[in-house]
Each structure stands twice: as C-alpha cells, then as structure tokens.
Amino acid sequence: MSTSQIQSLAYEVGAPTELPKFPLNQWYVAGFAWELKDKPVGRTLLGKPVVLFRTADGQPAALEDRCCHRALPLSHGTLEEQGVRCGYHGLLFNGAGQCLEVPGQAKVPTKAKVPAYHVRERDQILWIWFGSADHKEPTYEPPTYDIHSSGEYLYEGDVYHYDAPYQLIHDNLLDLSHLGYVHLRTIGGNAGIHMNAQMRVESDDKTVRVIRHMPDSVPPPTYTAAYPFKGNVDRWQEIEFCVTHLRIWTGAVDAGTDSLEDPSRGGFHMRGFHGVTPETENTSHYFWTIATNPKSNHEETKAKVVEQTAMTFEEDKVVIEVQYQNMLEFGPGPMVDIHVDVGANRARKIIEQLRQES
Structure with missing residues (x-):
C-alpha cells in the first residue's frame, strides 16, 4: 500500500484530536x-x-x-x-x-x-x-436514479448505521470477490470463481467502474430462490463508484444464452443503490435499495430478494465493524494489496483529491 493510501487510512483510525475531513461541494x-x-x-x-x-x-x-x-x-x-x-x-x-x-x-x-x-x-x-466557503450554493443538480421511477423494477430499501468509517464501506462494495467467503447463505457461490473472475477497472477523475464476469458458474441461493434458472449461469457484477454513492448491477442469465456485454440482456437482475454518507470520521450511514425484475409472483419474489439482500448487508456490517475495531487495536500499519483492490484504491485517490480541493 502506498504512502498516500496509508495516510488516508491513518486519518480514519488516527488520534481523536483530528477533525473529520470529507469532500465538500x-x-x-x-x-x-x-x-x-x-x-x-x-x-x-x-x-x-x-x-x-x-x-x-x-x-x-x-x-x-x-x-x-x-x-x-x-x-x-x-x-x-x-x-x-x-x-x-x-x-x-x-x-x-x-x-x-x-x-x-x-x-x-x-x-x-x-x-x-x-x-x-x-x-x-x-x-x-x-458546500465549502466558496460554494455555499449548489453548483449542479443531484443525480437521478431512474431505476426507482422507470416502472421496470420493484424495489425496497433501508438505512443502516455503521460503527466504522465510510471508506471501509466503499472498499467492501468495490471488491465483490469477498462474496464467496462472507455471503455463503445468500449471493455468494463458489469462492474460487469469485477470486478468479474476469475483471476490468475503468476510472476518471470522479468515478471508478469495476466490471466482473463469471461465466458458467453455479447460481447462488438468492438467485435460485428468485429465478427459474435451468442450470449453470453466466454472472455479471458491474459497480459504479461516485464519491457519495455507488450503483451496483448484478445478475445472471442461463449459461450461453445472452452476451454479458449486451446492456439489454435478460435473465435475473439486481440493481442496488448504495448511498454511503459519513456521520463522523469514525461512523457512517448506509442508505440502500435493491431493485429486481421478477418474472412471476412479483411481490413474493421481491420480498425474497429484499430479505436476502438485507441478510447480505448485515453480514457485511459485521465484517466491516470488526475490521475497523482491529484497525484501531493495531494502529495504521501497512497493509498488503492484492489484485482485487484496484477499484478501491482508485476510489481512495479520488476522495483524497476531492478533499484537497474542498
């Protein structure tokens, strides 16, 4: 991990005299x-x-x-x-x-x-x-999210409170390789397939996009509970990071039926909205919704997806809060990066740059 990344982590686990610093505007x-x-x-x-x-x-x-x-x-x-x-x-x-x-x-x-x-x-x-002292008035309008308003999806959501800094939640959402270890009961699946997924990362000065494909894999419990798959599936995970929220599109089609590069592909869809807002430098609010596209038994299927998603996020919450407590226990020492950390590391660089510009 680079010096700048260690410093970014250090402010999250640092001395209580440090003031919270977040990107403004x-x-x-x-x-x-x-x-x-x-x-x-x-x-x-x-x-x-x-x-x-x-x-x-x-x-x-x-x-x-x-x-x-x-x-x-x-x-x-x-x-x-x-x-x-x-x-x-x-x-x-x-x-x-x-x-x-x-x-x-x-x-x-x-x-x-x-x-x-x-x-x-x-x-x-x-x-x-x-806003900052220079931009008390908004300089642009807030984002739209037509997944909630298009009528193509059914959705619900909730608010969680985390006893952990907000960037640890970003890290978790930008790295879905952990699904095979943390979420065995819900959206997990084979851990080896998750760790070896075909992955590409794209970014600019404000966003990061992580795309992961897992062809010919066994559908996890949440997927089989919500959709009539015939056997193995081609799975996708598309994560879009912005500094205040993330959009995650996951799903699957029956293996070999649709191209995972086709934006209008069919199959089972889960579209997640993740608003990650710092409460303090050490605590966070996590505003989430999950939307899906049931083919039958619409309300019953939506309820299953929402229930399974809530279970997933509760599992994440336990891991992230314990992770942070251990960071406090051991202090801001160096940590080793592996291949799945590319997206999260780029997101941290964007946040650090926006903090400096605020």
Whole structure:
C-alpha cells in the first residue's frame, strides 16, 4: 500500500484530536423520501446534526438540528403545517429556518433563525448539499436514479448505521470477490470463481467502474430462490463508484444464452443503490435499495430478494465493524494489496483529491 493510501487510512483510525475531513461541494444522501412522515428526522451527516422534515407543500427541508433559543434538537419537536415546533419552549421554524412564532410573545426576535441546508428529492432519494466557503450554493443538480421511477423494477430499501468509517464501506462494495467467503447463505457461490473472475477497472477523475464476469458458474441461493434458472449461469457484477454513492448491477442469465456485454440482456437482475454518507470520521450511514425484475409472483419474489439482500448487508456490517475495531487495536500499519483492490484504491485517490480541493 502506498504512502498516500496509508495516510488516508491513518486519518480514519488516527488520534481523536483530528477533525473529520470529507469532500465538500457534493450532494450526499440524507435519507429516503418515505422517511419523512409525521415526525421530524434527526441525523448527523458529515459531522453536522441535521433535522429533516417535509413542509406543508410537500417539499423536503433540512435545518441545523438546534433551536436557537436553548439548543434543544429540533428533531425532538413536532411537525405542524407551517414547519417544525421546538419541543422545549415551542418556537416554530419554517423550512428556511426562520422563526415564525414565539409562544406568549408578540414580537419574534430578528436573530431567531437556524441555518438551513439545500436539500432535493429525486427518485425517492433525499440529497443534501454541504458546500465549502466558496460554494455555499449548489453548483449542479443531484443525480437521478431512474431505476426507482422507470416502472421496470420493484424495489425496497433501508438505512443502516455503521460503527466504522465510510471508506471501509466503499472498499467492501468495490471488491465483490469477498462474496464467496462472507455471503455463503445468500449471493455468494463458489469462492474460487469469485477470486478468479474476469475483471476490468475503468476510472476518471470522479468515478471508478469495476466490471466482473463469471461465466458458467453455479447460481447462488438468492438467485435460485428468485429465478427459474435451468442450470449453470453466466454472472455479471458491474459497480459504479461516485464519491457519495455507488450503483451496483448484478445478475445472471442461463449459461450461453445472452452476451454479458449486451446492456439489454435478460435473465435475473439486481440493481442496488448504495448511498454511503459519513456521520463522523469514525461512523457512517448506509442508505440502500435493491431493485429486481421478477418474472412471476412479483411481490413474493421481491420480498425474497429484499430479505436476502438485507441478510447480505448485515453480514457485511459485521465484517466491516470488526475490521475497523482491529484497525484501531493495531494502529495504521501497512497493509498488503492484492489484485482485487484496484477499484478501491482508485476510489481512495479520488476522495483524497476531492478533499484537497474542498
């Protein structure tokens, strides 16, 4: 592992006096649209406590999670038609952070407001902008994800909290060779085939793409539970990394039936969205959805895929959190790279460059 990579790991397991450092001027995932119901949602993102809620006109809002009166988290308050009301003394704030009412007092102080963040809702994903001093306003719109809105797939998702730095989650998702060892009950399969998969890695200054093919392999349990394969299958794994999220397209066709280079190939598909947002320098939020294309028994098949996917991510969570605890125990010593680390190492270089530019 190179010196720069060791330094990148070092800040994750380093002294507690170090401040968290993340790429700014990016749209990070803050949550999902279905989370904003009748209560405010409190969440720390990039070290910033944020309260999320929906305004009367249906628009998402994000404020600093701190009442300007006596600092109670606004996420401990209640929602009303005009905004969020503090649960301590009842100050009412709108989606822009302006105080609209102080109970028992006719005049609202001019300074009675809390910082507001830019937040957007696209394809059921909530995106939040943490800009730098030079780019407080968004410089571009958040990504689209039409897998959620095209009508071609059924999907569900959830939010996990990790006691580990966010880049360890990136590493895990960019290296699917571990499936044969960590996920034997679900999406694993033959470990030797995973470790020897045909792989190519493409990258530029903002993205990394890892493509893995495993022709003529035995379908794993999740695949056979969801799709009527006739025997061995040709599997694919296509991973696209961006600094705030990853998109992973996996699946299989009956062996020898479709080209794995054909973007419109048939077979069984699993399309995963993975929003990886730092909570602090040592903890993370993992926002995921899984979409699939059932051929029959649609709701039943979707439920199976979602259940199996959740089991998979729970297995990953155990491994990553224990891995991080061991990194803390042993300190930021050098680690050996192997052939499956190419994508993750390139992603770390992109993040380091974006941190320096923030």
